[in-house]
Amino acid sequence: MKHLCLQVILAFCIIAGITAYKHQKTYEGDKFIDGFWFWDKPDPTHGLVNYVNKENAQNMKLFGIENGKVRISADSSNKVTDDKGRASVRLHSNDKYNQGLFIFDIEHMPTGPGTWPAFWLSSKDWPNGGEIDILEGVNDQKYNNMALHTKENCVMPESTDPFKGQWAKGPDGKLSNDCFHKAGGQFPNQGCSITTEEGFFGPDFNNGGGGVFAMEWNRDSFIKIWVFKRSEVPGDLKDNPQPQNWGKPWAHFTIGEQCSGDHFADQEIIINLTFCGDWAGDAFPGKKPACEDKVRNDPEAYKDAFWLINSLKVYSP
Numbered sequence: 001m002k003h004l005c006l007q008v009i010l011a012f013c014i015i016a017g018i019t020a021y022k023h024q025k026t027y028e029g030d031k032f033i034d035g036f037w038f039w040d041k042p043d044p045t046h047g048l049v050n051y052v053n054k055e056n057a058q059n060m061k062l063f064g065i066e067n068g069k070v071r072i073s074a075d076s077s078n079k080v081t082d083d084k085g086r087a088s089v090r091l092h093s094n095d096k097y098n099q100g101l102f103i104f105d106i107e108h109m110p111t112g113p114g115t116w117p118a119f120w121l122s123s124k125d126w127p128n129g130g131e132i133d134i135l136e137g138v139n140d141q142k143y144n145n146m147a148l149h150t151k152e153n154c155v156m157p158e159s160t161d162p163f164k165g166q167w168a169k170g171p172d173g174k175l176s177n178d179c180f181h182k183a184g185g186q187f188p189n190q191g192c193s194i195t196t197e198e199g200f201f202g203p204d205f206n207n208g209g210g211g212v213f214a215m216e217w218n219r220d221s222f223i224k225i226w227v228f229k230r231s232e233v234p235g236d237l238k239d240n241p242q243p244q245n246w247g248k249p250w251a252h253f254t255i256g257e258q259c260s261g262d263h264f265a266d267q268e269i270i271i272n273l274t275f276c277g278d279w280a281g282d283a284f285p286g287k288k289p290a291c292e293d294k295v296r297n298d299p300e301a302y303k304d305a306f307w308l309i310n311s312l313k314v315y316s317p
Helices: 002-016 029-035 054-059 203-207 277-283 287-297
Strands: 022-027 036-038 049-051 063-066 069-073 086-088 090-097 100-108 115-123 131-136 145-149 192-195 211-218 222-229 251-254 267-275 306-316
Touching: 022 029, 029 036, 029 063, 029 069, 029 090, 036 054, 049 267, 054 063, 086 267, 100 131, 115 277, 131 211, 131 222, 192 251, 267 277, 267 287, 267 306, 277 287
Parallel strands: 049 086
Antiparallel strands: 022 306, 036 090, 063 069, 069 306, 090 267, 100 211, 100 306, 115 131, 115 267, 131 145, 145 192, 211 222, 222 251
């Protein structure tokens, strides 16, 4: 009888498109640092940033634990007097993932002029292994940008019915629903990009106590992204997440005939903060030169350029 009941439940879940998840890993508190390695190479997005190694990050107090929460900061004390850029931190997970449910609970994301914070997944074999951007924005942006960046032949259906967000647009005003990083009619490396409404990124999000970014990745069917303000976080997120009960996600990327699952493989979780660069510099008033001048000469402007992370949890199907 027990086995029959399990079979019935499994059949129902398959028909309803419901995936059951089990806890796989939690990154939090004193153990958080054990799950990541520190990137100390030049910034691939050409930002005015000096990504420091683990030892320097700890010595400069750019990484630490604050009341049980993980604080990851950029330097906000010194002017930049060399060509390396403002000191900051970029972390990559030791583990690689090929699907799952990822729940990023934060109280504060970095803000400030020329900032470009991101929480994302990417393959070392980029663009062949793909990229999934969950939290991303620049400068004083108030909406969250969610995007995929891939090799060729990954196009999303234009319908916005399965999700609440809006397709971003390319320079010609057309929807940016081609995920190929060199797609014609889109900005360089724009990918297929969906945005939330205002209030889900930046100071407004921080002032409400932060919240949760959740990404459900089914390798053969979809990538969905939800953003919850602190006052809207579902109760089941803490211990027993049930994505089927969360309503429409802000973004829904379809995996299937027009974008096969092999566009995404061996993804590392990445948390980083850069400055200016290819996007934030171009979007800054006065463009990249003005952005870099601000980053070099006004350290006080970056006192809020820090992450405060409650936890990052990963669940597997």
